[in-house]
Amino acid sequence: MSARPSVFTSQDYISDHIWKASPTLRSAGIALNGRLASQQSRFLATVQSDAGRTMPVRRPRATPISHDRATFTIRDGPVFHGKSFGAKSNISGEAVFTTSLVGYPESMTDPSYRGQILCFTQPLIGNYGVPSNERDQFGLLKYFESPNI
Numbered sequence: 549m550s551a552r553p554s555v556f557t558s559q560d561y562i563s564d565h566i567w568k569a570s571p572t573l574r575s576a577g578i579a580l581n582g583r584l585a586s587q588q589s590r591f592l593a594t595v596q597s598d599a600g601r602t603m604p605v606r607r608p609r610a611t612p613i614s615h616d617r618a619t620f621t622i623r624d625g626p627v628f629h630g631k632s633f634g635a636k637s638n639i640s641g642e643a644v645f646t647t648s649l650v651g652y653p654e655s656m657t658d659p660s661y662r663g664q665i666l667c668f669t670q671p672l673i674g675n676y677g678v679p680s681n682e683r684d685q686f687g688l689l690k691y692f693e694s695p696n697i
């Protein structure tokens with residue numbers, strides 16, 4: 549397998565400040581003299597096709613979204629009442645508390661909390677509403693860490 553010298557931004561600094569190559573052998577602002585090519589050879593990336601990336605197919609949720617009344621019951625007695633959101637189902641699991649100061653949409657969509665019941669400790673939770681499902685230029689949700697809550 550043979551290597552060809554590649555073009556990297558970091559080479560601009562190396563070429564201009566260390567090797568002082570002749571200006572006749574410069575290509576796109578990067579020196580490619582014999583000394584540099586023999587010491588700095590890297591493999592070039594290859595592209596399989598020019599089709600580009602495609603977004604995965606959107607699948608329907610396993611259960612419909614609900615806004616029903618809900619309870620949070622702790623094993624040794626306390627019961628908390630509120631409104632549910634997300635999938636309508638009975639769940640049990642490990643309750644974890646977060647003291648982070650980031651917004652709750654970011655925490656609730658953080659993949660590291662997947663499968664856990666997330667309890668917030670900040671008093672301002674919910675004061676600024678729920679972000680829209682707006683997507684960015686790549687089709688990703690603009691204000692969430694992932695599409696799953």
